[in-house]
Amino acid sequence: DAGITQSPRHKVTETGTPVTLRCHQTENHRYMYWYRQDPGHGLRLIHYSYGVKDTDKGEVSDGYSVSRSKTEDFLLTLESATSSQTSVYFCAISESVQKRNEQFFGPGTRLTVL
């Protein structure tokens, strides 16, 4: 398995509280991604990073922010959690190696916002 860890793995929080999810990789891959997975919607990209301090929005970025101060860490922050952000969050990494373009996924974080 690719060296990707996510923390925490499970979290229950209340509406209006800030939440930070962490993705840590040991592969030194350039690209990192945050997805959310919801029934009927598949995997939707929240934000992604193409290098340290280089990030951009995905298709469902409202209410989320990210930061990447080191190659190995990509943080996802919900500034003020809402019930609609209850979901399973996956981090992924990839590297352009001979255009192989495979994304490797972490184990996920299940977030419940009450």
Place this chain on the structure above:
Amino acid sequence: QQQVKQSPQSLIVQKGGISIINCAYENTAFDYFPWYQQFPGKGPALLIAIRPDVSEKKEGRFTISFNKSAKQFSLHIMDSQPGDSATYFCAATLTSGTYKYIFGTGTRLKVLA
């Protein structure tokens, strides 16, 4: 133009049967089409992928068929086994740029013993 439409949403197949999942895309610039397999409680994992310069790719019991003119691709699982029971996602991306994937909505496959 960025959508990838996947069907069916769920699929039940008898052991030994053929499972077929279909995807259609809109952006003709996409040049890499992977399929991911996800077991409950786990992250998705790459199963097989294809580029549009070939019409078919086979790896063991898994085959991708690709129809560039119709902008469709499908996953065939031959001799389906109970261990294949999982959720399958198709995706599409451009290999130049930031490697953002557009995923289909997923197909939950159950193979009956």
